[in-house]
Amino acid sequence: MDVLIVGNGAREHALAWKISQSTLLGKLYVAPGNAGTRDLATNISIEVEDIDKLLSFALENNIDFTIVGPEIPLSLGLVDSFQEAGLSVFGPNKIASQMESSKVFSKNLMQKYDIPTAKSMVFSEYNDAIKYLASSKFPIVIKASGLAAGKGVFIVNSFNDGEKILDQLLRKKELGDAGGEIVVEEYLIGQEISVFAFVNEKYISELVAACDYKKAYDGDLGPNTGGMGAYSPPKLEYWNDDIKSEVLSKVMLPVVDAMVSEKIRYTGILYAGLILTDNGPMVLEFNCRLGDPEAQVVLPRLNGDFLNILMEIVKNQGSQSSLSWLEEECVGVVLTSEGYPEKYSKGYPIRGLEQQNKDIMVFHAGTVWDQVSEAIVTDGGRVLTLVAKGKDRGLVRDQVYSYVDKITFEGSTYRTDIGV
Structure with a gap:
């Protein structure tokens, strides 16, 4: 069975790693993939947003099954397009994926069916939102309704802070359409x-x-x-x-x-x-x-x-x-480029990947094979996720961190408190 995985992050590398263990698998493709997936599959140079090209590739190569990794192609209707063409694909269709692509949609559904969630209000006009903010208790949470790559949620501790966020989202449109509609909700503790x-x-x-x-x-x-x-x-x-x-x-x-x-x-x-x-x-x-x-x-x-x-x-x-x-503990630490999640540089050689360690799984994200230098170089903000598995979280955590410093690239940064 020939399989296509859509995406290029560490999640998609992990998907490819797990799928590659299946006895049902024939050929495996990843679009666009990264330097890690190229060891398990054939990378295809098609971006996740290009639904037409992805569909054409799947049809021309007789892909039996497609797995969608990230949210953007789901929100663009990749599943709908593939199903209409008679292809088997894993993931929710465009309407169903509004559970993620529209916080307003998901909030309305939760309220209608009594699914526990924070009290909230929806706004698309700055003046209405600022009036509500003026009467709110702080802290409060402001969320862009659309997809914002995990960066559309703001915890606001004062009216002045909230005013700035509303200005950025509803006036300056700094998140584009994703912030054209916002959810303002109570701050929950836990x-x-x-x-x-x-x-x-x-x-x-x-x-x-x-x-x-x-x-x-x-x-x-x-x-x-x-x-x-x-x-x-x-x-x-x-x-x-x-x-x-x-x-x-x-x-x-x-x-x-x-x-x-x-x-x-x-x-x-x-x-x-x-x-x-x-x-x-x-x-x-x-x-x-x-x-x-x-x-x-x-x-x-x-x-x-x-x-x-x-x-x-x-x-x-x-x-x-x-x-x-499995009743086992897993700990994963992400290595990032210096400056992430703001501005960062790319193209730095990654050293130490050749040091194989059977106890450490290395999942690639922002990496690419550079044909000129014949080396794997950085190509994003989040570069690698190092993962270990075992019976004791403390020991697993120690395993991961003992390996972190063996993989190096210029400006490499990471948190030291994962799994504490």
């Missing part, structure tokens, strides 16, 4: 966790959870990023049978049922970003794909033929026996 399930209209898999680190610097300081590291499973006080049962019954199952009631076919990954409050788990956001860096610490724990599992879900099948999660 531990955040990411919860994932593989779902279709008739099936929801066993849940799996992870904790990620969004801030750029140690101690959760600095600007938001796409993610600086993660570990799975969360600590026992954040993820146990009681919490898992509550999340399943109050969040995940109601969303799947709501989609059926709304006559929206949701097939793919349902990712709930939750916060564990004194009043129980509450939804911060929904996403329609595996998180990054969460995928890098979740997929190594997946037990089963991953390709077969995804195919069953697309066929509107699925059984609890086909998917389970």
